[in-house]
Amino acid sequence: DSGVTQTPKHLITATGQRVTLRCSPRSGDLSVYWYQQSLDQGLQFLIQYYNGEERAKGNILERFSAQQFPDLHSELNLSSLELGDSALYFCASSFGLAGRTGELFFGEGSRLTVL
Amino acid sequence: SQQGEEDPQALSIQEGENATMNCSYKTSINNLQWYRQNSGRGLVHLILIRSNEREKHSGRLRVTLDTSKKSSSLLITASRAADTASYFCATDAKGYSTLTFGKGTMLLVSP
Secondary structure, rough: OOOOOOOOOOOEEEOOOOOOEEEEOOOOOOOEEEEEEEEEOEEEEEEEEOOOOOEEEEOOOEEEEEEEOOOOOOOEEEEOOOHHHHHEEEEEOOOOOOOEEEEEEOOOEEEEEOO | OOEEEEEOEEEEEEEOOOOOEEEEEEEOOEEEEEEEEEEOOOEEEEEEEOOOOOOEEEEOEEEEEOOOOOOOEEOOOOOOOOOOOOEEEEEOOOOOOOOOEEEOOOEEEEE
């Protein structure tokens, strides 16, 4: 158990809909990262927050947004969903910035299926 | 594009054999990490090697780093069926605050 909690584990929805994925980082970790994993694209970095502030942005679509709340949990909002958004979405956390202080701790992921 | 690229994409071996996976990357890094992912599960950190290190060991794992060639290798010795998983390298590139992952090597260890 990494200590990172993601909900929901599975989500099935229709095109055009909006969903929210939630992540609780490991106790004491200040950084939260979101990654998208699909078969054809591999593990793609979406966005990072550090202590409530956006720190880095990767290949995140404009239809997607995220935030980190004062209690450090984070939410990833996906809107106007398309079939191609079907993927496994991972949240990871670390105490400091990725890599500098060591490893990332990953949650078990939220599997999104868009029909 | 991905910072790290693993090679091979898939590897199938017998229990007891060694497994070697390679990772190449494009820009200067602060460190390189290897992660393991069991099917459909979250990634788990295996080992971190810093840019000023050339080799590191952890149990049955041996990682090497050649910054001149921008490459790393992960060796798993005396593999077990339980080592069956996907293995990813991740780079902490200089000037960035995130880890960038490759597409991974899928390792199958048969009993």
